[in-house]
Amino acid sequence: MIGSTLITVGRSLGVTLKQIFRGTVTEQYPEYKRPVYPRFRGRHRLNLHENGLEKCVGCSLCAAACPVDCIRVVAAENSADNRVSAGERYARIYEINLSRCIFCGYCELACPFDAITLGNDYELSEYSRSDLIYTKEMLLADPIKRTPVADAALYDTPTPYYRTDS
């Protein structure tokens, strides 16, 4: 009885001793950021055409595709003196509630104009929930490049064309 207990204790001590001589695996986040997988889905971006017009035409297809209903689009009509997008209509209001978003990427798939794409940033904490509602201006702004991305060549799954520029 006592013998078997001693053997068990001895075995577990052995495990502990073995681990003492192994190297550390702790990563010093946030000082060190591990590169994310190239197709990692993080905070969204709204994209512009080269001529500066918004790609988004306010069609609400992304909102329709979103499984958690966290996108709100209110469209309006472009006019000669207020041309925002290339088509007849544009998104007057475009909001994503990132506290509800599950980063599924359906919005990106639904968009007929590659206007909304998911970037790589995942550091989205805020002190207030309402700050997690990203407005059009925030989504249009250049992403704060904080997240390193792993080299796509290391992986055999292709990155979609609309994600390669992120």
Place this chain on the structure above:
Amino acid sequence: MSAPELVGGSAADRERIAHELVTVTIDGRQVQVPKGTGLVEAAAAAGVEIPVFCYEPRVGAGIGACRMCLVEIEGMPKLQTGCTTPVTDGMVVHTAGTSEQAAAGQSATMEFLLLNHPLDCPVCDKGGECALQDLSFRYGSGKTRMTFRKRSLEKPIPISPTIALDRERCIMCFRCTRFSQEVAQDEELSAVNRGALSMIATFEDEPYRGPFSGNVTELCPVGALTSTQYRFKARPWEYEQAASVCGLCPVGCNVAVQSREGRVQRVLSRNHPEVDRGWLCDKGRFSYSHLYSEERILTPRRRGVRELEELGWEQALDELEGMIERAQGEVVLALSGSETLELAYALAKIVRQGAGSDRVVLPEQAADALDPFRVPISALAEAEEIVVFEECPVLDRAPLIELWLKQARRNGAHVTRIGPSGDIQRGRGEAALACQELAEKESALGKRLRAAERAILLWSGGGGAGGCHLAALAHALGLHEKEGSGALLLPASPNARGVAEAWAAAGDENRQPRQIGLLVVSGDEAASEPQVRQLAEHARATVALTLFAGDSGEWADLVLPATGYLERSGTMRNLEGRLQRLRGATGSPARRELSWLAELAGRLGVDLPGSEAALFTELSAKVLDGISLASLGDRAPLPPRVEAQTFEAARAESPPTLLGGPLELIRYRALFSGPEVEHVPELSFQRPAAEVEISPEDADRRGISGGNEVVVRSNGTRVTLRARINAALLPGMVRVAAEHCAELARGVEVSRP
């Protein structure tokens, strides 16, 4: 299967045909359908879908324009269009589901339809509810062989301030032109050019001006005709929908009110086949934006030293309570007839039970005299003889009835109009006399009416003693004994009958105050009535419940914000006597009337529930034979006819003699007028022009020709208007829209300035 619609032919023909059944086989399924049924309906009865674009039985028989409905029929060498082929006995049909030839034909059609189609679904308002999207998704190839540039045209073209046309998207199904030419018969839309260059256009690019134009935006299967008000407002999957009833005229068209983010975005038809058959007038369709007019008042206002000043609800109710107390039972309630039964009942209860007064100003006289002659509006389409006592144009009072009259005429009915500009010209106030003449045995028209199997009488105008004159005639003609015959009164206000009932339900005493201590005016229509305005001058205090402070703001001591009919829940009684439910589409930016009325009732010690449903139950127990709200359903049934009684008809009197001038002024409320329309900028092009209509004789005598500027005068009031010669108008009469009448009296003189 619902009864298939048979188009064309006389009513008798259709009846005979409907009894013969034929057997057809569609995709291996056998069905028996009445002879003459179209192939599309027969297939639907067999549970097989034949896709269509241009086919729409409500605008007439199939024309085979789009070729989407191609099917193979055994024994016929080529593919046939299902929408133009009536079934015959023993016909064997293969649709695209079972026939390769038909499938190939259909997919070629689809490809042709998309040949020049821009496929700009993401910016297209129809996207999400588009027949072309749906059918290309299900029947299209999914791949395109078109590598060339598509046709591109100027777009969108505003064909009227309310409708935008995108010619690139048009698939040339001719639904809109057929509606314009065959249903509304306004001949405004037509197709110009030929072949690939054909397109829809209005005459010389003039705006599409017609009371029913908006229907084309709902008929168009693609996004070629869209509403400018709804432009880019919402997607079909984003709105909430309320199954309500239009509260702007006594027809009570069934509408679907669609709102997004708490705002009404559009009003569509909900097709009650007995009432509106899926059509709406432009007033009902486009007026909703009055709710968001800047001029709408949202808080109570009190007459201050110089102008109206805002105050809180608590204060307003204090003020109102004080007013009622000071009036000491001398309270008069003026109703518009646009209230729901529940609202009118709540107001009546406060006045009758809380303020201890029993005097009311009803919008017009209402009676149940016509109940034995009740018919659904749709019976007009089947009638053989229709007589309209038309002192006010039917179009202005109940626009949809005009559409049904057109349909009746197309179906072969005789429509006789009796009135100042009718087929039989009678002066104003002579309709009751005309009624008596028709009832006499030797009248030729009377004889025709007696001989007809289905005859309907309509009364459009005042002075009908709540329908009693018409009821006497209908009784004399025996219309209560014939199915499909009847008589209808077109009231001037949407719920005239309902508010009278509600008033009666709230008390049965008769305490008439000698003076007016407090005048309670409900609704903008009542506030703009000259008669109510006069009462207000005699009243010690006035309170008005209105959407806008335009009229009431001039004389009311307290103005309380009202809610609009699209925000209200409740019931209304339409001109047939059908009780229909309104369901509020959105909350109201102003406090709900019933909420503060209940609070006020509490202060006055009156027991008044604050919910529509509870009020209805109370009302129903008192005056509606205990019917339940649920029994009204989404498409309300017509109450059965009541037993006809013989009664002594009121004697028709000749109209009083004119004072003030030799010409009689007919002041009419035009269709596109009223508080709602006045606050919709898109509808201003439809509003009545500042014109006076005059007969050619009277114009000649005064040296006036069409387009001249003339002065209309009576008792010191002068109004300058443009003359329009109306050859159909009885000499001695002139017509002016109420909004251009100012204070003109009944007798006027017209002269060149």
